Amino acid sequence: MKWRVILTGVSLMAVATSTAAVAEMTFIHAGHLMADPATGEVKQEQTITIEDGRVIAIRDGYVGEGNVVDLTGQFVLPGLIDAHVHLLHENGPGDKLARVTKTPADWAIDGVPFARKTLLAGFTTVANVGDENTSIYALRDGIMEGKIIGPRVIAAGNVISPHGGEGDVYGYRTDVTKAIARPNLCSGADDCRRVVRQHIQFGADMVKIVATGAVLSDADAGVDQQFTADELKAIVETAHAFGRIVTAHAHGTAGINAFLEAGGNSIEHGTYLDDSSIKLFREKGAYLVPTLLAGATVTKWANMPDTWLSPATAKKALEVGPKMVGATRRAHEGGVKIAFGTDSSVSPHGENAREFALLVEAGLTPLEAIQAATVNAANHLRIAAEAGRIAPGMPADIVAVKENPLKDVKSLERVIFVMKAGAVYREP
Numbered sequence: 001m002k003w004r005v006i007l008t009g010v011s012l013m014a015v016a017t018s019t020a021a022v023a024e025m026t027f028i029h030a031g032h033l034m035a036d037p038a039t040g041e042v043k044q045e046q047t048i049t050i051e052d053g054r055v056i057a058i059r060d061g062y063v064g065e066g067n068v069v070d071l072t073g074q075f076v077l078p079g080l081i082d083a084h085v086h087l088l089h090e091n092g093p094g095d096k097l098a099r100v101t102k103t104p105a106d107w108a109i110d111g112v113p114f115a116r117k118t119l120l121a122g123f124t125t126v127a128n129v130g131d132e133n134t135s136i137y138a139l140r141d142g143i144m145e146g147k148i149i150g151p152r153v154i155a156a157g158n159v160i161s162p163h164g165g166e167g168d169v170y171g172y173r174t175d176v177t178k179a180i181a182r183p184n185l186c187s188g189a190d191d192c193r194r195v196v197r198q199h200i201q202f203g204a205d206m207v208k209i210v211a212t213g214a215v216l217s218d219a220d221a222g223v224d225q226q227f228t229a230d231e232l233k234a235i236v237e238t239a240h241a242f243g244r245i246v247t248a249h250a251h252g253t254a255g256i257n258a259f260l261e262a263g264g265n266s267i268e269h270g271t272y273l274d275d276s277s278i279k280l281f282r283e284k285g286a287y288l289v290p291t292l293l294a295g296a297t298v299t300k301w302a303n304m305p306d307t308w309l310s311p312a313t314a315k316k317a318l319e320v321g322p323k324m325v326g327a328t329r330r331a332h333e334g335g336v337k338i339a340f341g342t343d344s345s346v347s348p349h350g351e352n353a354r355e356f357a358l359l360v361e362a363g364l365t366p367l368e369a370i371q372a373a374t375v376n377a378a379n380h381l382r383i384a385a386e387a388g389r390i391a392p393g394m395p396a397d398i399v400a401v402k403e404n405p406l407k408d409v410k411s412l413e414r415v416i417f418v419m420k421a422g423a424v425y426r427e428p
Ligand SMILES: [Zn+2]
Pocket: 084, 085, 086, 129, 130, 343
């Protein structure tokens, strides 16, 4: 069963019923329930009724008998959404060797425990924005078919990159570089149109590109714009023509602005965004996915005396990492819409919720941080009819924590109950 993120509607319909559907009714007794983070309203002593993987009712008081889940002492909220993960790996000193030793099957199998950790941390939906094409599609489909445990995956496949850009490889012999080149490299507008079309044909739910240099590509090539305005326009137009949203990794100001000018839907990282960028974000209705956890992690690595980072990546990490919280603060103050994303793979999988405290450090209220990981991420990924709220008709993606996250957002780092599509994966 396949589903795709499309611009004009939502087609996750098959998901909830395809995996571990629960035939009988389940009643969740929720002591404190925030069903819709858009309003932030918290109701006490509520019952959520679930059938065939979907919520069918929310009622006052504790009702129903039989299959009752007791969350009377807990704070209950919708399953969380991380709009920026890479489920097939965790960055480390072995990266360079892995690229020439691992097969697509190895990558897919490596992703199995990472997907499980992510779901058990309360993230019932993720956008996987850059991993080996066939491997991530296999993982996505295996989860959807109920063969392995993990969040719903909206997969971008490999990132689309200019030759020699962040999505290319560095540091190998020329013949090896050519032999392991990914299918998602392009140069020139026409070539980029071809690559985007083929990429979607091969299975991408959304398109992720790299508009600028990146910290963890081992190139001494900065973090400025790498695709030309012409190429960006061709990529965005083609992705949209095929009904896909397109998001861009971007640090440098010119790259951020050129992608937003071209009509791109969102920016990942956004380190050097300025007032002109904020104006463009607002004009275009684009989202920022800050990935502050990645900034904190690469800064920590670069400052270790025995760092595994190469000199080129350590230099970029120290330039970029410490600036990311400030960029998010400026964007938030400027009214830019923020969607939650962690870049997990830089930080370990399953620690995604550490991003909440960093968003609060950047000036978001705890409720705004929760909105970023529910309603905003759902709107950003075009899945608002199927994720981000607990409401009749929606898939039963529900998590619970012990302490009120509006008082201490770090309580979300200690999720004690996880339900995805009506199936319980973690219990108190
Ligand atoms: Zn990333």
